[in-house]
Amino acid sequence: MVAIVSTTAYLGLEARGVEVQVQIAPGVPAFNVVGLADKAVAESRERVRAAIAAMGLSLPPKRITVNLSPADLPKEGSHYDLPIALGLLSAMGIVDAELLSEFIVVGELSLDGRIAPSPGVLLAALHASGSDRGLICPASQGPEAAWAGELNIVAAPDLLSLLNHLKGVSQLAPPQAGEAEAPVRSVDLKKVKGQETAKRALEIAAAGGHNLLMVGPPGAGKSLLASCLPGILPPLSSGEALGIM
Numbered sequence: 001m002v003a004i005v006s007t008t009a010y011l012g013l014e015a016r017g018v019e020v021q022v023q024i025a026p027g028v029p030a031f032n033v034v035g036l037a038d039k040a041v042a043e044s045r046e047r048v049r050a051a052i053a054a055m056g057l058s059l060p061p062k063r064i065t066v067n068l069s070p071a072d073l074p075k076e077g078s079h080y081d082l083p084i085a086l087g088l089l090s091a092m093g094i095v096d097a098e099l100l101s102e103f104i105v106v107g108e109l110s111l112d113g114r115i116a117p118s119p120g121v122l123l124a125a126l127h128a129s130g131s132d133r134g135l136i137c138p139a140s141q142g143p144e145a146a147w148a149g150e151l152n153i154v155a156a157p158d159l160l161s162l163l164n165h166l167k168g169v170s171q172l173a174p175p176q177a178g179e180a181e182a183p184v185r186s187v188d189l190k191k192v193k194g195q196e197t198a199k200r201a202l203e204i205a206a207a208g209g210h211n212l213l214m215v216g217p218p219g220a221g222k223s224l225l226a227s228c229l230p231g232i233l234p235p236l237s238s239g240e241a242l243g244i245m
């Protein structure tokens, strides 16, 4: 039987879907990762083995093959640990394969089974929300992933609590979107003296999201008025904040 878990590969600012296929077949015991994996991905075998052992489970003494598909796409990074581990647990019959198919999985594993952060979670979350799936990610990156909007995020601190969540034994709380950095305070509009018409035009443009053309002699206060604009704009929605990132 082949267990399949979805994850992503990062190409610049784009996340591409990658399928982790795990097969456990009779034969000489081995654990191979194929599919254009770089060094960090190849080393994931040792972390996965140790993290599964830390839960008191051992890998079956069989021939284990992990294929990262599409095989011609280069795979970099340590975030393949968790999808490989879940694929193995699914092939071993410990995790429900159907439930896993509803998620994109990213995360690095520590030897003791903790799920460590790895870069790119927001991209993975956007990819997951675009393909109508949930996301399984490290607990510390849940607030970052939550910025992607309405999607089912399971942010787990370690492998054991993730398994308990997937089996319904104990639920992990969904993460809240993290705080964005406070914007730099711009000049206050009340510093502008007079110019009532210009100020009103500025307010209407800010409220309605209109464009502005400022015309006037040097020193009339065009740059001053423009620098007041951010202070009266409504706060960005999370979608807008991601758009101008």
Ligand SMILES: Nc1ncnc2c1ncn2[C@@H]1O[C@H](COP(=O)(O)OP(=O)(O)OP(=O)(O)O)[C@@H](O)[C@H]1O
Residues within 6 Å of the ligand: 191, 192, 193, 194, 195, 216, 217, 218, 219, 220, 221, 222, 223, 224, 225
């Ligand atoms: N209505 C105003 N109230 C308070 N300060 C003003 C006002 N208009 C202009 N100033 C001040 O005058 C100076 C010049 O204004 P500003 O640089 O905004 O002019 P400008 O229209 O952008 O000029 P330029 O066309 O040369 O770029 C700034 O120090 C600004 O603070």
Ligand SMILES: [Mg+2]
Residues within 6 Å of the ligand: 222, 223, 224
């Ligand atoms: Mg100016």
